[in-house]
Amino acid sequence: MAVTLKDVATLAGVSVKTVSNVVNGYAFVKPENRRRVEEALAATGYRPNVGARNLRRGRTGFLALMVPELSIPYFGELAGLVITAAQRRGWSVLIEQTQGTRTRERATVDSLGPHLVDGALVHPEALEAGDFPDPGMGIPMVLLGEHAVDVELDRVAIDNVQAAHSAVSHLVSLGRRRIAAIGVNPRRGTASLRVAGYTAALTDAGLSVVDSLMEPADKYHRANGAAAMKRLLSLPEPPDAVFCFNDLLAVGALRSVAERGLRVPEDIAIVGFDNTEESAFSLPSLTTISPDKAAIAEAAIDLVNGRIIGTENASPREVQPPFSLEIRESTAGVSSPAGR
Amino acid sequence: MAVTLKDVATLAGVSVKTVSNVVNGYAFVKPENRRRVEEALAATGYRPNVGARNLRRGRTGFLALMVPELSIPYFGELAGLVITAAQRRGWSVLIEQTQGTRTRERATVDSLGPHLVDGALVHPEALEAGDFPDPGMGIPMVLLGEHAVDVELDRVAIDNVQAAHSAVSHLVSLGRRRIAAIGVNPRRGTASLRVAGYTAALTDAGLSVVDSLMEPADKYHRANGAAAMKRLLSLPEPPDAVFCFNDLLAVGALRSVAERGLRVPEDIAIVGFDNTEESAFSLPSLTTISPDKAAIAEAAIDLVNGRIIGTENASPREVQPPFSLEIRESTAGVSSPAGR
């Protein structure tokens, strides 16, 4: 059924290897034969058997991308970019979902044998240092969006502390004084970094860090943001601004504020994180930290690709793609559009 | 580096095939040997070389999922469910993005050789009947979300006509009389079906179908919805309700309505399509058609799996998973929450 090199060879009247040579662009093939082979290739519609080729080459041609859930917009967007970047380098991407649980993340990380994939991009949520297989043992791995875990791997992530700092400083510059945070979670590496940036910015502004304004969130879904915001609004002294650790939390927060009949940003300013497409269209649109997702995807692919191709055993590299603060209605809006 | 069957065999003091038999659960292996082999397996941490196994078996163990873009929430959510469903049957999923262009869809569809993947779930946007490779020739393919193209393949999609009909009927039942549609697009199969349901529902209600109320959309992104809504709002007689062909268009429409200072649903009621997570949290939340996405994913995986495993050559099957109308604030809300 499927066309093999042998079929092409028979048709062209040459050996299998000569066909292989043509396919792989080997220089020394008589023009006459090359022409015949190429015709045969075209006539049969030959396609290399990737499995066999990789068996021989000791590669699989696949990379794994481990994320919590594709249904979370940030990961959907990131995965799309990763797939595109990978394709440019000739890799196919396999996606594994972990729901952000440590158990499943651990299971995934050490099921990534060298046979299934040649390398992996790992976006952990709850993984700890000891959970990783010995680097050097398994396949090349690149850590995404995570700078807190202490393990000898390449990493790609924006400067979370700096980003959080600039988000909160923005709120400070608008004159806000009771600035809350939603998404505090000691088990998440990035959350701790964002908390650090948050408290640093407050301190730098001469504001005090108030425990009751630091709302935890287990999952970073819209519902969690809504619930956290509700709690903040029923404080004796509610906040006048909130920094949410991702856009989904912020979207949830927007809803709770609206349900209370308060206005964004007049009564409460809100900043998100991730600049997902959704944040540009929420009502009001969200001011948010915008990591350069395309740069993240590129860098990550570059790193695994380098580790796989290159035989070099250099020490782990750390790439920090740029980010920016996207200022929109939720902090700078003239008024909540629906509000008047 | 990697452990092979041979290594395990040497350690256990048996032949390679015996180890293979143990690994594959072959019944007749002497308990003593089985024990030895199992110990050796554990000691070496053996993992089968998927490539080699599949080379031998003539399978790759991979399925492809072709979608326009993962960054579109519906596809992100669907892809997540497909991956989960596939995993349960032992398949890994490879995602291909086409940006919804016919060129790339065609390229993808016929690059899906039998070597890379054993089957494919295809969610076309612009593909036409002739673009498909001869069914029977290539790998099993299942068509997703598309009932208009005439080709001999298994299909999974909700009843789009019925769904659109019920969305519009809902608006009619609320007393709306000038009901617009956003997302008309003759090149999209599903769009035509939804138009059919839309016009049928209007006719059934004794309302006339007004051309100027049928807004086209090239892409189904938020920005397109916003633009289309702007045009509708500047009609001499603007609509009092809008049926959007997906949630993103609806979210864009919400924004344009808000920017005009009008209220949803009081001035204009809006219905979306897909029930993406975003739609439950928009302000106001969106009434939307909710296809059972998990059922879609399950059915699709079941179908390819059946085609691949089974040697039967049955005629194409068509599965219609259920859908429901999720009624929320954008049609039934007491008032736009931020509005008061």
Place this chain on the structure above:
DNA sequence: CGCCATTTTTACATCGTTGGAACAACGTTG
């Protein structure tokens, strides 16, 4: 024309796994 150097092609082994057949060990039965 014979020989060597270069270009071009081929045969063969190999990657790790599994199907099939051959083979060995075993207890049972006539």
Place this chain on the structure above:
DNA sequence: CAACGTTGTTCCAACGATGTAAAAATGGCG
């Protein structure tokens, strides 16, 4: 005890591609 069926194991070939090395064709030169 020979013949037999059952159970367990091993050997060999094969999946499709490519690296290696050897063989064949070609060309140049003395």
